[in-house]
Amino acid sequence: MTACLRDRIKFITSLFVFSAFLFTGCKQSDPNTIGADFIGARNGFNVHLTDTTSLILFSAKHDSIPTKSLSYYMLGDMNDPVFGRSKANIFCQFSIPISQFSFGGAIIDSVVLRLKPVFTTSYYGNISTPQQISIYELKEHLINSTDSGYFSNREYQISENGSRYKPTPIGYFSGVFNFTDSFYEVINGISYVTQPHIRIKLSNAFTNKLQQAEAAGAFLTNDAFQNYINGLAILAETPDGQMMPGQGAIANFNLRQSTSGIVVYFGGNQEIEFPIQSTDIVANQYKHSTSLPLRPYTSSAHSNECYVQAATGIKTRILMPNILDIAKDHAIAIIGAEMVFTVQDGYENDVIYPVPNNLFLLGSDSLGRNVFLEDQFETNPKNYYGGSYDPSLHQYSFNIIRHIQAILNTYRSTKQNINYGMNLILPANDYYYGIGDGRLVLNTNTSLKKVKLNLSYTVIK
Helix, strand or coil: CCCHHHHCCECCCCCCCCCCCCCCCCCCCCCCCCCHHHHCCCCCCCEEEECCCCCEEEEEECCCCECCCCCCEEEEEEEECCCEEEEEEEEECCCCCCCCCCCCCCCEEEEEEEECECCCCCEEEECCCCEEEEEEECCCCCCCCCCCCCECCCCCCCCHHHCCCCCCCCEEEEECCCCCCCEEEEECCEEEEECCCEEEEECHHHHHHHHCCCCCCCCCCHHHHHHHCCCEEEEECCCHHHCCCCEEEEEEECCCCCCCEEEEEECCCEEEEECCCCCCCEEEEEEEECCCCCCCCCCCCCCCEEEEECCCCEEEEEECCCHHHHHCCCEEEEEEEEEEEEECCCCCCCCCCCCCCECEEEEECCCCCEECCHHHHCCCHHHHCEEEEECCCCEEEEECHHHHHHHHHHHHHHCCCCCCCEEEECCCCCCCCCCCCCEEEEECCCCCCCCEEEEEEEEEC
């Protein structure tokens, strides 16, 4: 993955203001004319319609993204038969129950890490495949500062002095993710039922360290505790030979929900939770290994099949190399601009790897990095901007009138070419970043019009 500074998503700080044109004396549009479904009856002027705008599409690495403030966090290992191997790891702090906490001299019996899935269906891939998850104690202190987004390609120190050799895990899970069975236990004669979650018992060495925390003054304040125990690295570590193509899954977990965190059993019949608070740092790390043809953002070679993968995997670049030609001699008023993408045949009804419900079409800066499109700032972007999957056509469509108009207006007024292309990404639980689970194969054959820009405009003389 590329460096974090280069990969930061840039937010547009101001919206481009363009003139609205009131069309009178309109004639009824031919319903079979290209663009008639998105220009309505506004063709009183000399309207030009086309769906043959020159397009170049190819697949490229996705930008890394900040992960410190996500709604949910992913964990797991997946060997996609098309996209290859993907892993999602979690790094997190946790807190003491209260300041000046004490076990009252009681002996800790055991310590368990609990991870609560978002829903029973919050996974992507083959959930029935056994996985191996290892828990390590972090050797670096996570700093909760406003300028640290803990980007998805960040590496973390889990061994002494930055050694490349990992220490012995303090916890280990091997098995199938079970998101359906609740957990039953009896504490001090009272029966408790806990929602489905993953339970990982932590080692005796870690239990002893927690036992000694009070004597070390680590329970006086949360800062003291997090200096004593920096946090945990929760890593998907299924060996290569045990994860065949078509096996494995990546799941979404709600780590700030009450079930998640560390539970300490002590005194024979008592328990206390060390939660992951809203102020604690939680971060995701994503790793991908693929043999798919990926190109640098500067490429100008078209591909008839393109790919989109979440968790900072793959994005599809869209270039419109000749779009400025229509504004060389006259000012142009864009009436309709609809970008259409079609799912590749054979991938529409995949049960294990279903097509995503939504995609995001973003702008691009001069370095190929994601920026927002002005069309995304409409009052009702879902209805205006689009991006939802149409199962009847196996397509996604986007309204990008404002984006095209801004490119043309800037060129006409300043001769500056800001036509840097667009990026198609896959969103999940966090808006615009394109993280989460999922992937998509697109038919981008322009000669067959499987991908196209339906464009309608009028010339202002």
